[in-house]
Amino acid sequence: MSQTWNQHVVKKENKALVLHTIKANAPISRASVAQVTGLNKGTVSSLVSELLDEKLINESGTGKSSGGRRPVMLLLNETAGFTISIDLGVNHILGVVTDLQGNIIHERTVQFKNDDLEIVLTHLYQLIDELIIIIPESEYGIVGIGVGVPGVVTLEGEIQLAPNLGWKKVALKDILFERYRVPIIVENEANAGAYGEKVYGAGMESTELVYASISFGIGVGLILDGKLYKGLRGFSGELGHMTIEKDGPECRCGNKGCWELYASEKSLLEEAEKIGFENASVEQLVFAAENGEAKAIQLLEKLGDYLGIGITNILHIFNPEQVVIGNTIQQAAKFIMPAIEKRIEKNAIGFNKNDVKLNVAKLNNHSTVMGMAAFNIESFFKSTDKEIIPT
Numbered sequence: 001m002s003q004t005w006n007q008h009v010v011k012k013e014n015k016a017l018v019l020h021t022i023k024a025n026a027p028i029s030r031a032s033v034a035q036v037t038g039l040n041k042g043t044v045s046s047l048v049s050e051l052l053d054e055k056l057i058n059e060s061g062t063g064k065s066s067g068g069r070r071p072v073m074l075l076l077n078e079t080a081g082f083t084i085s086i087d088l089g090v091n092h093i094l095g096v097v098t099d100l101q102g103n104i105i106h107e108r109t110v111q112f113k114n115d116d117l118e119i120v121l122t123h124l125y126q127l128i129d130e131l132i133i134i135i136p137e138s139e140y141g142i143v144g145i146g147v148g149v150p151g152v153v154t155l156e157g158e159i160q161l162a163p164n165l166g167w168k169k170v171a172l173k174d175i176l177f178e179r180y181r182v183p184i185i186v187e188n189e190a191n192a193g194a195y196g197e198k199v200y201g202a203g204m205e206s207t208e209l210v211y212a213s214i215s216f217g218i219g220v221g222l223i224l225d226g227k228l229y230k231g232l233r234g235f236s237g238e239l240g241h242m243t244i245e246k247d248g249p250e251c252r253c254g255n256k257g258c259w260e261l262y263a264s265e266k267s268l269l270e271e272a273e274k275i276g277f278e279n280a281s282v283e284q285l286v287f288a289a290e291n292g293e294a295k296a297i298q299l300l301e302k303l304g305d306y307l308g309i310g311i312t313n314i315l316h317i318f319n320p321e322q323v324v325i326g327n328t329i330q331q332a333a334k335f336i337m338p339a340i341e342k343r344i345e346k347n348a349i350g351f352n353k354n355d356v357k358l359n360v361a362k363l364n365n366h367s368t369v370m371g372m373a374a375f376n377i378e379s380f381f382k383s384t385d386k387e388i389i390p391t
Contacts, residue, residue: 145182194209222318327361
């Protein structure tokens with residue numbers, strides 16, 4: 001591979017680093033960018049000039065001087081482009097438009113009951129098309145579309161298996177690129193949720209973070225040493241399918257006794273129906289519990305206990321700094337969190353439970369879409385240079 005190509009790669013990485021540093025620390029001077037990144041001032045000055053020419057950053061007034069001339073401050077041009085980020089759930093699709101800073105500009109939600117691929121794709125296209133129409137004009141337009149899905153996703157963006165949707169081997173990334181012709185990212189929704197909480201939410205100060213997405217099923221996203229852990233082929237985090245009862249009922253994944261059969265929203269509502277709560281939602285069960293309905297309280301506490309069993313296993317395996325509970329079940333936090341804590345206190349080995357922080361997601365039901373927004377933005381930052389084909 002040529003020296004020219006190697007130099008281009010280094011420059012591209014440095015440029016993305018400078019842009020990310022300005023995004024994270026604005027307003028910031030050129031000298032401070034050099035200090036934060038470790039790059040020399042000449043390199044920073046050259047890269048900043050390019051970013052100004054490309055209208056990705058702006059100059060904004062002057063900062064305080066420690067002697068000599070007052071420095072010109074730099075800001076991200078957050079409206080230079082926009083992302084579309086999607087949380088594709090089992091019975092809903094949430095879509096948001098964000099600017100390059102991650103601010104939500106618009107959002108839409110679609111509810112559906114049929115998990116047939118073609119029907120879901122029709123809903124997805126309609127939602128994305130509606131969001132595209134309302135995106136303001138900008139220098140770079142739509143810089144990426146990201147979709148978080150409840151299933152196993154390969155590093156190439158193919159949905160290998162989504163048991164709760166009944167999907168296998170769906171090349172969603174290729175399908176969406178063929179239609180929209182912009183960069184596409186497809187990721188497991190729990191991985192995206194973990195990254196969203198790390199970048200924008202409850203996990204901003206943590207380097208070892210576990211995000212448990214509890215909805216129709218259970219997914220787990222892992223931030224290890226400050227980075228999203230995806231495993232050899234991108235299949236990590238399918239802890240909703242770890243066995244907690246060897247002779248338990250059969251799961252849609254083909255295994256028996258999976259954690260999500262006991263601790264998911266689906267399992268909660270099935271148990272609720274058995275004792276008279278017909279066609280209830282999590283919201284309705286929480287309302288009943290808050291009004292003193294003993295059966296509802298017991299259901300939610302039992303769910304929390306089963307969540308605690310799985311989370312205790314996770315603590316023993318990963319020894320995380322923080323565990324964040326997210327997705328639809330967090331509206332029941334008042335009832336499930338004490339039960340989770342009680343089970344951890346009872347079952348976890350001391351050194352694994354003493355320092356861990358247990359929180360609900362700060363981003364509420366937006367953890368996944370904000371993670372996808374972060375993926376879109378970072379991918380765009382890395383692609384701002386013109387590509388050079390290696391020779």
